[in-house]
Amino acid sequence: MLLKRCIDVVVSMLALVLLSPILIAAALAVWLDSGSPVLFRHRRVGLGFRQFNVLKFRTMKVQSGGPAVTVAGDARITRVGRFLRATKLDELPQFWNVLAGDMSLVGPRPEVPEYVNMFHDRYQRILEIRPGITDIASIRFRNEEKLLANGQEPLRDYVQKILPMKLDIADEYLRTRSLRLDCQILFKTLIAILRTA
Numbered sequence: 001m002l003l004k005r006c007i008d009v010v011v012s013m014l015a016l017v018l019l020s021p022i023l024i025a026a027a028l029a030v031w032l033d034s035g036s037p038v039l040f041r042h043r044r045v046g047l048g049f050r051q052f053n054v055l056k057f058r059t060m061k062v063q064s065g066g067p068a069v070t071v072a073g074d075a076r077i078t079r080v081g082r083f084l085r086a087t088k089l090d091e092l093p094q095f096w097n098v099l100a101g102d103m104s105l106v107g108p109r110p111e112v113p114e115y116v117n118m119f120h121d122r123y124q125r126i127l128e129i130r131p132g133i134t135d136i137a138s139i140r141f142r143n144e145e146k147l148l149a150n151g152q153e154p155l156r157d158y159v160q161k162i163l164p165m166k167l168d169i170a171d172e173y174l175r176t177r178s179l180r181l182d183c184q185i186l187f188k189t190l191i192a193i194l195r196t197a
Contacts, residue, residue: 004179008105012098019092026057026089033080034061039093044110045123047130052102054110055093059084069158070145085145088193094133106182107132108170115163126170134189135173137166142192 016023027038040060041053059081060070070077077085084090097103103110110131116123141147141162148154148162173181 001179004104004182005101007179008098011105012095015092015095016099019095022089023092026084026092029080030057030059030078030084034058034078037062043113044131045113045116045127046102046110047127049116049123049127051113052097052100052110054103055096057084057090057093059090069148069154074145091133098133102130104130104132106134106185108135108173109138109166111163115159118159119163119167122167122171125174126167129174129177134185135169136185137169139185139188139192140169141166 030038037058040056040058042056043051044054046052059078060074060076061078081090094103098105107130108126111123116127144162148157151157
C-alpha cells in the first residue's frame with residue numbers, strides 16, 4: 001500500500017531525528033563497553049525473498065560465534081547488550097532499514113535465510129509484504145529468550161515450536177492487515193516496552 005509506505009518513511013524520519021540523542025547514547029554505551037563495531041548487521045530475507053542486512057546495535061561480544069538463537073543468560077551477550085535487548089533499544093537502527101525500503105514499521109519479523117528455506121512454502125505468501133520492526137509475534141514472544149532457556153535444545157525448540165507459531169501469526173496478520181491494526185500493534189509494542197523499561 002502506497003499510504004503505508006508513506007507513513008513508514010515519515011514516521012521513520014521523525015523517529016531518527018527525535019530519538020537521535022538516544023541513538024547516540026546507545027552507540028556510545030556499546031563502544032565504551034565492548035568497543036567497535038557499534039552496529040551489528042545480520043542477513044535476513046525480505047520482500048520477494050530479497051536478502052538484506054538488518055541493522056541493530058551490537059549486543060554480543062565481537063566474533064562470539066555460537067548458535068543463531070540466543071537464550072536468557074547467554075554468555076555472549078555484553079553488559080550493555082542485556083540492557084539494550086531488555087528495552088528493545090537495540091532495534092532502533094532498523095528505522096534506517098525502513099527508510100531504505102527493506103522493512104516496514106509493522107509486518108512479520110524478518111527471518112534468517114536458513115529458517116526461511118526450511119519453511120519456504122509458507123514464506124511464499126508472507127514475503128509478499130515487507131517485514132516489520134514489530135508485529136503481534138514480537139509482542140507475544142517478547143520473552144522468547146527466557147522461553148528458549150527453559151528447554152534442553154533451544155535451536156530445535158525455536159524451529160519446531162516457536163517459529164511455526166510465528167508463521168501462524170504472520171498468516172493471520174496478512175488476512176486482517178489494515179492501517180488501524182498497524183496502529184494497534186505499534187501502541188501495544190510501546191506499552192510492552194514501557195512495562196519492562
